[in-house]
Amino acid sequence: MERILPGHTPPVLHSTKPLQNRQSSFEYRWLTEDPDRRGEREALLHDEERPRRDTFGHAGRRRSFTLGRAAARLLAGDVLGEAPxxxxxxxxSDGAVVVEGYDGALSIxxxxxxxxxxxxxxxLGVDLxxxxxxHPDLPGFLLHPDERRLLERLPLDRTRGVILCWTLKESxxxxRRSGLRTSPKKLRLKDVQPAAGRALIRDPEGPVxxxxxxxAERDDCYLTFVYPADAAQKE
Known part of the structure; x- marks a missing residue:
C-alpha cells in the first residue's frame, strides 16, 4: 500500500470513522501482471464477478479486470484490517465499483x-x-478550443502532453461519476505543472x-489522481 505521491503526506485514513473531509489521507495499490501470481489474484475474484470477467473477449482485458479487482481488495483489506x-x-448502476458498507470512495x-x-x-478518480x-484526432475530442494551445505550452513532447491531458480529464x-457520458471538453485544464506533478481542473457544470x-510517470504510464480542490486553491 502506498501514499498517493511523493511530497503529499496527509494524515492516515481511518477505516473506523466516517470519511467526511479531505483531511484524511488516501492510499493506492499498484499491481503489475505476474504469471507466477496469476492464480493467487484470480482467487480474489468473487463468484459474481467471474461471469462479468468472462464477457471480455480479449485475454488481456480479462487479466486487466482481474488485476484491478485484486488491487482493490488488497488495498481495502489493508485499510479495513480484513482478509482481502x-x-x-x-x-x-453507473459503473463505479464501491466497497460495500464502507463510506470511502474507491477508484480503479x-x-x-x-x-x-x-x-x-x-x-475520487484515478486513471492510468x-x-x-x-489517434491524431484525440486532442480534438479531448480539448476545448480554448485549451488547444495548452499542448504547445507544456514542456513535454506531444505524445506525453496528449496522454497527460487525457488522464487528467478521465480521472x-x-x-464526478459520469465517465465519458460527459464530454471531456466540458472540463478545463488549468495550471498544469509537469515538474511538480500538479494541475487544477475546472468543472463548471459538475458537482465540484x-x-x-x-x-506522475511510472513504468511508461501516467498515473493521475483527482479529488476536490481545497478552499485556498479556489481563490
Whole structure:
C-alpha cells in the first residue's frame, strides 16, 4: 500500500470513522501482471464477478479486470484490517465499483499489464494510461478550443502532453461519476505543472467546480489522481 505521491503526506485514513473531509489521507495499490501470481489474484475474484470477467473477449482485458479487482481488495483489506478475499465489492448502476458498507470512495484503473486502485474520502478518480502515440484526432475530442494551445505550452513532447491531458480529464470524469457520458471538453485544464506533478481542473457544470490533480510517470504510464480542490486553491 502506498501514499498517493511523493511530497503529499496527509494524515492516515481511518477505516473506523466516517470519511467526511479531505483531511484524511488516501492510499493506492499498484499491481503489475505476474504469471507466477496469476492464480493467487484470480482467487480474489468473487463468484459474481467471474461471469462479468468472462464477457471480455480479449485475454488481456480479462487479466486487466482481474488485476484491478485484486488491487482493490488488497488495498481495502489493508485499510479495513480484513482478509482481502473477504472484501465485498459492488458495481453500481453507473459503473463505479464501491466497497460495500464502507463510506470511502474507491477508484480503479488499468492499462496493459498494470492496474491501480485508490481509496479516499469521496469523491475520487484515478486513471492510468500508457504513454504511447494515439489517434491524431484525440486532442480534438479531448480539448476545448480554448485549451488547444495548452499542448504547445507544456514542456513535454506531444505524445506525453496528449496522454497527460487525457488522464487528467478521465480521472475527473471518474471522480464526478459520469465517465465519458460527459464530454471531456466540458472540463478545463488549468495550471498544469509537469515538474511538480500538479494541475487544477475546472468543472463548471459538475458537482465540484474545481478539482485538484496529482500525477506522475511510472513504468511508461501516467498515473493521475483527482479529488476536490481545497478552499485556498479556489481563490
Amino acid at each position: 478475499a473477504n472484501v465485498p465489492l459492488r458495481r453500481r 484503473a488499468h492499462t496493459g499489464p498494470h492496474a491501480v486502485a485508490a481509496l479516499a474520502p469521496p469523491p 494510461e500508457r504513454i504511447q502515440p494515439r 475527473a470524469l471518474k471522480a 467546480a474545481l478539482w485538484q490533480a496529482r500525477f
